[in-house]
Every structure is written in C-alpha cells, then in structure tokens.
Amino acid sequence: xxxxxxxxxxxxAIGAHxxxxxxxxxxxxxxxxxxxxxxxxxxxxxxTDVTSKDLTCNVNGLSGANVQTLxxxxxxxxxxxxxxxxxxxxxxxISGGHKGAVQVYxxxxxxxxxxxxxxxxxxxKIYSSGLLNAQSQQWATDVVNSNGGKHSVxxxxxxxxxxxxxxxxxxxxxxxxxxxxxxxxxxxAQVKITGGGSANPPKIxxxxxxxxxxxxxTVNIYNNLQSYTAPGGAVWSG
Numbered sequence: 001x002x003x004x005x006x007x008x009x010x011x012x013a014i015g016a017h018x019x020x021x022x023x024x025x026x027x028x029x030x031x032x033x034x035x036x037x038x039x040x041x042x043x044x045x046x047x048t049d050v051t052s053k054d055l056t057c058n059v060n061g062l063s064g065a066n067v068q069t070l071x072x073x074x075x076x077x078x079x080x081x082x083x084x085x086x087x088x089x090x091x092x093x094i095s096g097g098h099k100g101a102v103q104v105y106x107x108x109x110x111x112x113x114x115x116x117x118x119x120x121x122x123x124x125k126i127y128s129s130g131l132l133n134a135q136s137q138q139w140a141t142d143v144v145n146s147n148g149g150k151h152s153v154x155x156x157x158x159x160x161x162x163x164x165x166x167x168x169x170x171x172x173x174x175x176x177x178x179x180x181x182x183x184x185x186x187x188x189a190q191v192k193i194t195g196g197g198s199a200n201p202p203k204i205x206x207x208x209x210x211x212x213x214x215x216x217x218t219v220n221i222y223n224n225l226q227s228y229t230a231p232g233g234a235v236w237s238g
Contacts, residue, residue, distance in 0.1 A: 018084055018095030019044040021058075022168055022187025026079035026150075027072055034086070037070040039063075039188045044084065046172065046183035050210040050217065053119070057167060057188035062117040064165075064190050069113045074196035075157035080104070080168040080187065082149040093149025094141060098172035098183070099221055101130040101230045102140040104153045105167040105206065113163040113190035121208070123167065124201040127153040128235050130216070131228035137221075141170060156238020158197035166191055167206070171230070177220045179212040201236045209233070 021044045025032050041058040049055070053062060072078075083093050104127035109116035129140035129151075144151050151168075165188050172183040209232055212218060216231040 018092075018097060019046060020082050020084045020094045020098075020149075020185060022080055022082050022185075023086070024081035025070070025166075025189050026081065026152075027070060028077050029079070032070060037068055037189050037191070039067055039190070046185050048180040048183060050184075050212055051207050053207060055184060055186065055207040055210065056118040057165065058186040061186070061188055062119075064114040064116070064188075067114060067190050069163060069190040069192050071192045071194060072155070073194050074159060074161070075155060076193075077152055077154050078166060078189075079150050079152040080189075082144065082170065082185070082187070088148070092145055094145050094170065096142070096145060097174055098141055098170070099137070099139045100141050100171045100173040100182075101128065101216065101228065102144055102151050103128045103169045103171070103230060103232060105169070105232070106155065106159065107165045107167065108160065109163045109165065111163070113165055113192070116163070116165055118165050118167070118188070118206070121203045121205045123204050123206050125204070125232050125235050126156060126238065128230050128232070130230050131225065134226045137225070141172070144170070155193065156199065156201075156236075157195070158199035158238050159193055159201075160198055161193055161196040163190070163192045165189070171216070173219060173221045176218060179218045182217045199238060201238070202233075204232060206232075
C-alpha cells in the first residue's frame with residue numbers, strides 16, 4: 001500500500017512539470033515541419049473536462065482558419081510526433097511518468113477542414129493502444145516516448161475522398177484515481193484525402209462519448225491493473 005501511494009505521489013510530481021503537445025506530422029515518412037497543418041493550442045496543458053468542447057481539438061481548436069490543409073492519398077501512413085517543449089532533443093518527448101493510452105480518430109468535414117469545428121457525431125476511431133503488458137506495466141505511452149514522441153497509423157483506404165480532421169490523443173492516467181484526473185493531450189491536423197472509397201464508418205461525438213465514470217478515464221493504474229478499456233468504443237478497421 002505504501003509503495004503504491006509513493007508511486008502515485010511521484011507520478012503527480014512528474015505530471016506537474018511534463019505537459020506536452022503534438023508538434024509534427026509525417027506524411028509517408030516525410031516530416032512536414034513544426035506546427036504545419038496543425039491546430040496549435042496556446043500552451044501544453046492537458047484537457048481534463050470530458051464535457052468541454054476543448055476535448056475536440058484542444059483549447060482554441062474549433063477553427064483552423066489560419067491553418068493549411070495537407071493533401072494526401074487514401075491509405076497514407078501518418079505519423080504524429082509529440083514533445084514537452086519546442087525541442088526534439090535534450091529531454092524525454094512526453095515524460096516516462098505519463099502512463100496511458102494513445103488513440104487516433106478521423107472526422108470528415110462537410111466542406112473544408114479549416115472551417116470544420118468537429119462537433120456532433122462525426123468521429124471514427126481508427127487506432128487505439130493502451131496497457132501492453134500487465135506484468136511489466138508497459139503502456140502505449142512508453143512506446144511513444146521510446147520512439148522519440150512518435151506513433152503512426154495508416155488511414156483506411158476506404159475512407160471517402162474529402163477534407164478531414166485527424167485527431168490524435170494521448171490519455172495520461174498517472175493521477176486518474178478520481179475525476180477530474182485523467183489528462184487528455186489532443187492534437188488535430190487538417191488533411192485532404194484524394195482517391196479513397198465509399199465507406200460509411202461508425203461515428204461518435206467528442207465531446208459526448210466520453211464519460212467521467214468510464215473505466216478508461218477514472219482508474220487507478222497503480223493497483224495491479226491487469227487490463228485496460230480505452231474510452232470511445234472499438235476501433236474501426238476500415
């Protein structure tokens with residue numbers, strides 16, 4: 001019990017100084033440059049209120065009027081890259097104390113991605129990774145951190161052509177024993193998909209689908225956790 005309490009206190013101390021943001025996307029292995037095609041939040045603080053519109057694309061993320069939109073073919077491999085500060089070296093990308101899940105969603109804009117606020121039942125989950133090894137307590141965030149802040153997903157080739165928001169999310173659970181406690185780090189990119197198919201994937205609302213009582217949001221990860229269920233439902237494979 002004492003060991004668990006010490007772990008929680010240590011994680012809380014780390015969490016106070018190790019916030020981060022999504023700062024780069026890579027298109028099929030090509031770095032697109034810092035903050036290009038991204039809706040950049042005003043600071044690196046997390047969102048903690050699952051009912052807030054900030055859960056969509058972070059603070060000030062409901063408009064991309066001043067953001068360019070990246071044209072990509074269907075089936076593109078997109079890599080998201082996160083950092084604590086505006087630097088790629090000299091510190092851990094997201095800090096080892098931030099244990100938790102990594103997820104990616106897409107939402108098709110009615111017209112342009114830049115004018116799309118991402119509200120309503122429009123988001124499809126295409127990637128989710130959480131607790132990878134219960135014995136060693138390895139999390140998806142550990143892999144991201146060891147990979148220099150990067151994680152990748154292939155956009156399903158069956159997505160219809162058009163403009164989209166890509167929403168990457170890291171859920172840090174080091175102080176998630178009570179709500180609000182889970183920290184949502186969110187980055188949204190604007191893309192235009194060319195080619196594609198005619199799929200009509202299942203959709204959820206963000207905010208809307210996440211509840212404070214979800215076992216993937218309010219959870220004690222230091223209590224011999226053996227499994228983890230991320231919020232937002234199942235991944236659509238495309």
